[in-house]
Amino acid sequence: MRNIGILLINLGTPDAPNASAVRRYLGEFLSDRRVVEIPQLLWQPILRGPILLTRPAKSAKAYQEVWMEGGSPLAVYTRETAIKLQALVGPNVAVDWAMRYGNPSIANRLDAMIASGCERILLAPLYPQYCAATTATALDACYAALAGLRAQPAIRTLPPYYADAAYIEALRSSTERQLAALDFNPDLLLASFHGMPDRTRQLGDPYYEQCLASAKLLQDALGREVRISFQSRFGRAKWLGPATDETLRALPSQGVKSVAILTPGFSADCLETLEEIAMRGRDDFLAAGGNKFAHFSCLNASTEAMLLYRNLVGRELAGWLENDFVQLPRGG
Numbered sequence: 001m002r003n004i005g006i007l008l009i010n011l012g013t014p015d016a017p018n019a020s021a022v023r024r025y026l027g028e029f030l031s032d033r034r035v036v037e038i039p040q041l042l043w044q045p046i047l048r049g050p051i052l053l054t055r056p057a058k059s060a061k062a063y064q065e066v067w068m069e070g071g072s073p074l075a076v077y078t079r080e081t082a083i084k085l086q087a088l089v090g091p092n093v094a095v096d097w098a099m100r101y102g103n104p105s106i107a108n109r110l111d112a113m114i115a116s117g118c119e120r121i122l123l124a125p126l127y128p129q130y131c132a133a134t135t136a137t138a139l140d141a142c143y144a145a146l147a148g149l150r151a152q153p154a155i156r157t158l159p160p161y162y163a164d165a166a167y168i169e170a171l172r173s174s175t176e177r178q179l180a181a182l183d184f185n186p187d188l189l190l191a192s193f194h195g196m197p198d199r200t201r202q203l204g205d206p207y208y209e210q211c212l213a214s215a216k217l218l219q220d221a222l223g224r225e226v227r228i229s230f231q232s233r234f235g236r237a238k239w240l241g242p243a244t245d246e247t248l249r250a251l252p253s254q255g256v257k258s259v260a261i262l263t264p265g266f267s268a269d270c271l272e273t274l275e276e277i278a279m280r281g282r283d284d285f286l287a288a289g290g291n292k293f294a295h296f297s298c299l300n301a302s303t304e305a306m307l308l309y310r311n312l313v314g315r316e317l318a319g320w321l322e323n324d325f326v327q328l329p330r331g332g
């Protein structure tokens, strides 16, 4: 029996690229108090009113542009990552995947893992940089699912890996591979991370500093400048800056005529990388006078990514894998 499990967790995505599926998904996502930190009494009327009346149709069109044969890119790549990791860790460890919002749900996959005999589970949110709106809420959902159980499994959680040598090496190798495949050497490498309201940083969220640290380490590993920006602004509050869209529009007038943009905070390509960056970002940059634009794929389930995840889970499972019955020496 396989009594150890690894649950890979990603953000979540609609089940289909249509307005009703997007409305269900956004309703769940944007009702999360870890994501929108406005009192619910004020926020729910805005969400249930203007936002869920207008945004789903617009977003559904964007999802249609990037939808793949196997479904939403985020789900396709997360599933592929789980399948490849299963092959790497071998038959004694069960690997599964779940989404914080939508399907497959965390509660459903944790139930299945426990029912199949897992007594020890590594929860692995696939976010290199810690953010309460992503990492913490994913783990909250796991703990909520476990809260109703009499016999709980032992739990470990994957720490943020923003400065882990294996993560930086995966990014370096993936970036160099994709640079070598271009027919131009970009004037600039721009690392675009998902944005957050600026206020969350003042409240103590370490996300911003961890993004800066990852970009600096990647810059050192590549030996060339990596500039940073933040994308996907939502709502009217001040967000982390500089904004990716404004940066792309400003670069040509600053003499940067060719750019390659990478998205190292996203473990898998998704709407925010494939539509917002690779399509709208390209249009913005070229319309502002840029000549050449490249968007680099996320780590997804690449060879670099699988090396990284094997490394991370190998470390986190230490002591569980080797032997179950270690006798600890008595103190004194």
Ligand SMILES: C=CC1=C(C)c2cc3[nH]c(cc4nc(cc5[nH]c(cc1n2)c(C)c5CCC(=O)O)C(CCC(=O)O)=C4C)c(C)c3C=C
Pocket: 011, 012, 013, 014, 035, 036, 055, 059, 072, 074, 127, 131, 133, 134, 194, 195, 196, 197, 207, 232, 234, 235, 265, 266, 269, 270, 271, 272
């Ligand atoms: C208040 C709003 C949002 C916060 C805060 C936020 C943080 C955050 N999000 C990601 C990763 C992803 N976000 C994605 C989509 C997405 N994000 C928001 C809003 C906030 N995100 C919205 C409304 C959407 C939906 C798309 C749209 O309608 O524009 C995705 C992609 C999902 C997909 O289906 O492909 C990812 C991934 C991070 C890492 C983060 C904080 C650091």
Ligand SMILES: [Fe+2]
Pocket: 194, 232
């Ligand atoms: Fe987001």
Ligand SMILES: [Fe+2]
Pocket: 232, 271, 272, 276
């Ligand atoms: Fe977006």
